[in-house]
Amino acid sequence: MNLISKSPFFIKLLLIFLLSLVGQSVYSQKSKKSFVPKYKAVFTSPAKLIPTASAPDAPIAGNGDVGIVFGGTPEKQSIYISKNDFWKAKKGYPDGGLSLPGGLNISIPELKGATFYAEQVLANGNINVVFKKKGLTFTLKAFVPSDNNVVIIEMATSGRESCNVTLDIWSQTGFESHNESGEKEGLFYAVRHFDSPDLDWPSHVALAMNVIGATGKSFELNSSSKVTVVVGVSSSLESEDYLNVACYRAQNCTPKIIRKLDDINNLYWKNFWAKSHIEIGDPELEKYYYGSQYLLASSSRNKNFAPAIGGNSITADAIRFWEGDYHTNHSYQASWWGSYSSNHVELTDPYEKPILDYMEKAKGHAKELMKCRGVYYPIGIGPKGFSSSMYPLTEEDMMANYGIKDLNIEGGHMFCGQRSNALFLSVNMFQRFYHTYDKRYVQKVYPFIREVANFWEDYLKYENGQYNNYNDNFWEVGPWTDNWRSDLKSGDINNTSTLGMLRMFCKGIIEMCTFLNVDKDRIGKWKHIQEYLPAVPTVETNGEIRIKAAEKGTGSGSDKRTKPGFGRVMAYSLVFPSDITGVKSTPEFAETLRKEVERWDTNPGGDSGWTNLESGFETYFTTAIRVGYDPEKVLQKLKERINKTALPNFLIAQSGGVTETLGAIPSCINEMLLQSYEGMIRVFPAWPASRDASFEDLRTYGAFLVSSAKKNNEVQYIKITSEKGRTCIVENPWNGKKPIVTEDGKPITPKINGDLISFPTQQEKVYLIKYEK
Structure with a gap:
């Protein structure tokens, strides 16, 4: 068949494609600035941490939906291709989750033993590769153009020697998928399917390869030739005709259109970097500041499918990596905590979509499990209302994963004894509201905000002049923790995390409903809750006031939750991003927390401390700045922490996900340069x-x-x-x-x-x- 001339669908698609080119050019004219960061990530050896569903140590590029990771050796190169909307929607952890579509292998035997050089260029989103061996220099440029789901790879050689190239387009196997591959009119394709009847929805993805400048999958590359490989990518959630769409995208990338796509890609990044910039006289911090923003922009532009904690740089299926999901008790939210102040609000556009898509299920959870109005969210969700955190569905699978047969723990969903996930999901919505006062956005998210309020109006118990919060655990509780059955039955009382988030929430919903001029009859109730929440739990130790995680704990493990120590979970809810503590608005409490930060070197308590490499990078340093800790020391500690787990592609690795650390450095630096959350604009409030x-x-x-x-x-x-x-x-x-x-x-x-x-x-x-x- 001819993919262009014989189908009206493709004629329509071609018109849309050409219009998108015009639209991009017009948009680019809005920029009046020319700033682009000078930094790039440099790689002098092949990646070691791939394949993985966690953070790779290889060059990354992407258009906010399709992402690529360059791996392999000079003679056996692999370009992994991932996509935000490709999920296996099977219930029961860990049987579903974010999945890898496939990739492209490039075999060049003559490059065995060649020197390795690759770079990830922040200015334009390109991956550039140079391999050298005696009389042969091989170069490769790869990028994913904005708003166009194709991967473009340009290959060339110089020197007296030629080389033989073999290409293999492939789809990932396993995880109960089935695959197909073939050839159409000179295009080579690979398809991966998840379509068993037990899925919430079927999911298919196609990769189609077009070779320009050579014939077939194997060819000779010499100094007089240049070969461009175009891989079209399409999923069934984009189009029911996903294979033909992928083929169309690959086939219609002529050299002229490729040049235009290159221009579009450069213009996107030029406009992106023109939105804001900093100059702090510290190249090391600046490169990670901009590197974090680059990585988020590469993964967060599909408004219907947000990047999950695995991002779009996975190189394996996210089977055991929490299904690569939207983790609701901070990991998902944290990706964007530096975007609002950096004036990259557009990157947050996908954030609320999976939250709103899950609302009806969350209402059911609240009604059936908590006997409350409102919404009750589990610890992990996926797109399209998918629950990624359901316990296994059979006794056999429960035994294999958790050593028990109980199929009805918390109604079969992992809430982990925590009631506050919906509160935590509201954080980013309030952040966007305060930074933009965008009425259409607030109207979009306010129904969710109101349902969160409904839940807490019903759940809190007003007793003896205060609203008490019972059976709400500070830490996650489940079959993997000690004494989990008793902790789920009667958990913590007035835990610090929920108390802080409730203060943030009451303030936010009052401002939102006033802004929209709705629900004014309910403001009195929310103000009453805000005023009569219990004080943050503290304990006096050696004459000093210390913060603790909960007022009371139940069960034999409760001592851990009532010992003194100011850790990351408290920081989220008391300082950043909750906004409820600051040196101007609450100076005495800020001083108490500043002293806690001082103890992170000596007597931190809990999981707090500068040396915590598992989690907390996304809040520790920004929190320290907000409570008045010495900014010179913060910069020193920040560099030390970066150097401990930084990967060459600017990812800062920790256990909680690929994307959750991307807001850490921008938010910290921005708060040192500029603050506004305490009701006033303060320039250089914490700059040395x-x-x-x-x-x-x-x-x-x-x-x-x-x-x-x-x-x-x-x-x-x-x-x-x-x-x-x-x-x-x-x-x-x-x-x-x-x-x-x-x-x-x-x-x-x-x-x-x-x-x-x-x-x-x-x-x-x-x-x-x-x-x-």
């Missing part, structure tokens, strides 16, 4: 006095874009662009000197209240603040 720095267009609460520079320990200016026309409040950084404020170059008179400068703003106006010299 001895270091010059500048930033452009970081985003703050109130929907402001802020730029500033600090030189010789003096702030040079503050530039603010108002997106929503809200009142702007700025802390005076000039020690009482009189500020001068202009609006689009025209002087205005601000209100001065102590060290606070405030003034009304208009949408899209630019405000410049300096001081009177």
Whole structure:
């Protein structure tokens, strides 16, 4: 068959494809800035940590849906191809989850023993490879263009020697999938299917390969030739005709269109990097700052299928890696915690989709298991309402995985004795609300927020003048923990994590419903809960006030949860990203927590400490900054932590997932340069006095874009662009000197209240603040 001329479907698809090219070009004209980071990840030896469902140590590229990882040796190269929407939707852990479509193998025997060099270029999303051996130099460029699900690989050689290349397009086998492969009109394809009747939905993915500049899968490559390999990628969740769509994408990438796709790719990254940037005089930190943003942008652009904790850089099926799921008690959320302040809000677009898709099931869980209104979320979910955290469905599988036969633990779902997952899922929604005041977004997520409120109105017990929270465990509890049956039956009382999240939530829902002018009759109840929540549990030890995880614990393992120690779970709920503690808004409590941070070197308690390599990287350093810990020490500790587990592709490895650390470095650096969560904009609130720095267009609460520079320990200016026309409040950084404020170059008179400068703003106006010299 002819894939172009004989199908109206493909004619329509071609028109859409061409229109997307025009749209990308128009969009690119919006950028007026030219900043791109100079950094790239360099690899001088083959990857060792692949195949894996966890963090690979190889070059990564992606368009936010399709991702590639370059692995293998010079003579046996492997390009792994993954996709955000390719899941095996089978119930019962670990029988489903995020799965690998397949990849492309490139065999070149003449390169055995060649030197290895590869780079992952942040400026344009390219993977560049150079292999050298005697008279032969082989080069490869690979990229995944924005908004086009094709992988483009350009190969060439130089020198007097030629080489023989053999290509093999393949689909991953196993995990109860079945596969097919074949050839159509010079295209080679491989397909992977999950379609057994016990799945929530069937899932299929096709890879189709087109070779331009050579014939067939095996050919000679010499200095006078250049070969381009195009792999079209399509899934059944994109199109029922997924194989033909993949073939179409590959076949229609002519050299002219490939050049256009290269331009589109470069323009996407140019516009991406133009949204904000920092200069802090520290190349090591800057490369990881931008590297984290690159990796997230490579994986988070499909609005219907968010990157799970495995991202789109898996090189194996996520069988035992929590199914690579959306882990609801922090791992999923943490990916984006640096995106809002970095002015990359667009990367958060996919976030709420799986949460909203699961709402109906979560309502059922609340009603059936908790006898409450509202929503009750398990510890792991997938796309399209899939539950990735169901216990095995048979006694045999339960015995094999957990050594018990009980099929009805917590209704068959892993809630792990925790009630707070929906609270935690609201964190990012509030973050986006505060940073954008986007009414359409708030209208979209508010039904979920209201259902979370419904649950807690029913679940909390108002007794003796306070709202108590019973049987809600601080730590995850299940058949893998000691005394789990008693802990599930009568768990912790007033655990710190939930108390902190409830304070955050009550504040947020009151502001949201006021913003939308809805549910005003319920504000009184939420204010009452907010006011009469128990105090954060503390204990006095050797004359010092220490934080503890719960007011009371039940069962023989409860002592662990009531010992003093300020760890990562408390940091999430008390400081970052919950926003409920700060040196301006709660100075005494912030000082208590600052002292806890000081103990991380000596007497941390719990799982806290700078040296925790398992989890917590996503909050520890930002939390330390927010509670007033020495910023010079934070930078020192941050570098030490990076060096312990950093991979050459800028991933910071820890046990909780591939993507969960991507917000850590941007959020920490941004909070040192600019803060706004305490009701005012503060420039350089925690930047070391001895270091010059500048930033452009970081985003703050109130929907402001802020730029500033600090030189010789003096702030040079503050530039603010108002997106929503809200009142702007700025802390005076000039020690009482009189500020001068202009609006689009025209002087205005601000209100001065102590060290606070405030003034009304208009949408899209630019405000410049300096001081009177």
